[in-house]
Amino acid sequence: MNYESRSGRRHSQFRILNPEFIILFLTLLCLLLPTQNSTLDAWYYAACVRHEHELLLPHHLLYNPAGLLWTQLLHLLGARPDTLAALKALNALAAGAGLWVLGRILRQLKLPATLVAPWLLVAGASFGLLRFATENEAYVLPLLFSLLASLSWARYQTAPAPRPGLLLWSGLWAAGACLFHQIHFFWWLGLLLGTGWYAPRKGRAVLLYALPALLVPAAYVAALPSWHEPLTLPALWRFIFHDYYAGLAGNGVSAHGALLTVVNLGRTFLQVHGSMPALARAAPGLAVVPLVCAGLLGWAAWSGWLAFRNRRAGEVAADVPPAGGRAVCRTHAGILLAQLAFAAYADGNAEFMAMLPALLAVVGGGWAWLPARALAAAGGALLLWNLAFGLVPQHFLRFTNPDQLLTRIPARPHDWFLLDNHNLVLNQLHYRTGNPVGLPNVLAAPTLLVQRPGQSAPQLRAWVQRQQRAGHRVFTDCLGGPRLLDRAQIVYGDQNAALLQGFRTVRLDSFPTFFGPRYLTEILPPAAE
Numbered sequence: 001m002n003y004e005s006r007s008g009r010r011h012s013q014f015r016i017l018n019p020e021f022i023i024l025f026l027t028l029l030c031l032l033l034p035t036q037n038s039t040l041d042a043w044y045y046a047a048c049v050r051h052e053h054e055l056l057l058p059h060h061l062l063y064n065p066a067g068l069l070w071t072q073l074l075h076l077l078g079a080r081p082d083t084l085a086a087l088k089a090l091n092a093l094a095a096g097a098g099l100w101v102l103g104r105i106l107r108q109l110k111l112p113a114t115l116v117a118p119w120l121l122v123a124g125a126s127f128g129l130l131r132f133a134t135e136n137e138a139y140v141l142p143l144l145f146s147l148l149a150s151l152s153w154a155r156y157q158t159a160p161a162p163r164p165g166l167l168l169w170s171g172l173w174a175a176g177a178c179l180f181h182q183i184h185f186f187w188w189l190g191l192l193l194g195t196g197w198y199a200p201r202k203g204r205a206v207l208l209y210a211l212p213a214l215l216v217p218a219a220y221v222a223a224l225p226s227w228h229e230p231l232t233l234p235a236l237w238r239f240i241f242h243d244y245y246a247g248l249a250g251n252g253v254s255a256h257g258a259l260l261t262v263v264n265l266g267r268t269f270l271q272v273h274g275s276m277p278a279l280a281r282a283a284p285g286l287a288v289v290p291l292v293c294a295g296l297l298g299w300a301a302w303s304g305w306l307a308f309r310n311r312r313a314g315e316v317a318a319d320v321p322p323a324g325g326r327a328v329c330r331t332h333a334g335i336l337l338a339q340l341a342f343a344a345y346a347d348g349n350a351e352f353m354a355m356l357p358a359l360l361a362v363v364g365g366g367w368a369w370l371p372a373r374a375l376a377a378a379g380g381a382l383l384l385w386n387l388a389f390g391l392v393p394q395h396f397l398r399f400t401n402p403d404q405l406l407t408r409i410p411a412r413p414h415d416w417f418l419l420d421n422h423n424l425v426l427n428q429l430h431y432r433t434g435n436p437v438g439l440p441n442v443l444a445a446p447t448l449l450v451q452r453p454g455q456s457a458p459q460l461r462a463w464v465q466r467q468q469r470a471g472h473r474v475f476t477d478c479l480g481g482p483r484l485l486d487r488a489q490i491v492y493g494d495q496n497a498a499l500l501q502g503f504r505t506v507r508l509d510s511f512p513t514f515f516g517p518r519y520l521t522e523i524l525p526p527a528a529e
Helices: 008-016 019-032 040-051 063-076 083-108 113-125 127-133 140-158 165-180 182-198 202-227 233-240 255-267 276-282 284-312 323-345 356-366 372-396 403-411 422-433 457-469 487-492
Strands: 416-419 442-444 474-476 504-511 518-524
Touching (some): 019 113, 019 127, 040 063, 063 083, 063 140, 083 127, 083 140, 113 127, 113 356, 127 140, 127 372, 140 165, 140 356, 276 284, 323 356, 403 416, 403 422, 403 518, 422 442
Parallel strands (some): 416 442
Antiparallel strands (some): 474 518
16 A cells, blocks of 8 residues: 555645654653652652662662663753653653653554554553553653564664674663663563564574673672672572562462452553542533544444455555564564563563553554554544543642651651551652651551451450550541552452451541542540540
8 A cells, every 4th residue: 555645635744743753752751740749669768769779779770870871860950840840841841751762663664654653652552551651660762662672673683784793782771671671581582582583694693682681680789789698699590589478579370460450451541540420520521522432443343353354355455564564573572471471470461561551562563454543543542531531630639648747657656657658658658758668557448457467357456455555646548538449449348447347447638539538537436435
């Protein structure tokens, strides 16, 4: 098909769906709409960068050092932004750079020009990218490095003459991605297997690609002393796989994990959260958004089906990429499946699916028969939905409000606080004070405390009574207030009131949030005492 020899109307549409415009537009959106409801990890990484400690974290070794270099560069340029805000801006710029590299990959596959921009819109408007491009999380920078690895690898596969140096570059970028986040090992491995399968001189090609991977263990060896560990193989092994030994990165296959995998796979493209009903009640006009998006997605699916049927019937050209391009598409299809499989193994971890939209776009480079307007409609639906239910509310509305707790807790070191999101509060205190140890008087909600090994409801009640008899007051923010359906609610439910049954409770203060006030409640001894 000659997409560029159509009518003037199509040329006008092409200007609107220009790849550079899509990249610039999405990058500006991410820069202008950073979330003000940062996660506990986002606060922790920002605290590490701000106070220059705990920089080398094994699961994503280079993320905090890159953030420190970025903030120091801003300081050299005379800018003094808040550290957390600066790190969010870094991720927004990295997302834009990643989309630019993705566009280069699609052009390398000889994809028709009018399909490049729609695929960039689909990948860039997916919630898996937007949520981390507006947050201080460690998933966008490694994606940029993996895409750079894939660009070098695609250039190697599609070059008219062998260019072995491209394999070295590809291996170097892929190794860098693994140092920014270990989850990108599967991307590195997929390109390695693809090299062994498709390269003409397999042994030499595999060696050239794999050689830069030696930088990964070298970097971990250099980082080991910062953890005050001996330079031994067992210590190095424990350091590299710290998060897996701690149970933070993989829990195995289960029915519960399979359910979360399906849910979070959907959330990788469309934001779905327990906050949506409250948003719809507050802004009834949002009810139009699902209707518009359903219409756009339905029309896109129907158009895609018609194009697929016509292709099968031979009414349109197959438009398959050349042999090198097919190798790129098939290799990245394998990477996509491997990344999804590991995310499922990690209990359906949504963060480990952040790269799937970009991988889908690379695989989609072999689907040149798809109508550009159908892809554009799908991308437009994703963008509208994720702006309405994701970026805009997260930027303008406050879902949590622990400010008073951040002043009250340090002022009461002998009292206890059982908090709904205690790690978020601890990390915000870490960001404010520079103290990475945390406060011993801040514990999780009762529902979570009884889930710990060796703990039970009677033990919890006995502990509360012991603290009260010793003259220590016990507070919680887990009673009353809005309860949104999130992962913790699905997994553990809300047993706080039942676990504290029999104690007297008095509300002392309230913290306004968009969903309604949350309350600080003191837990008092039973009336009989």
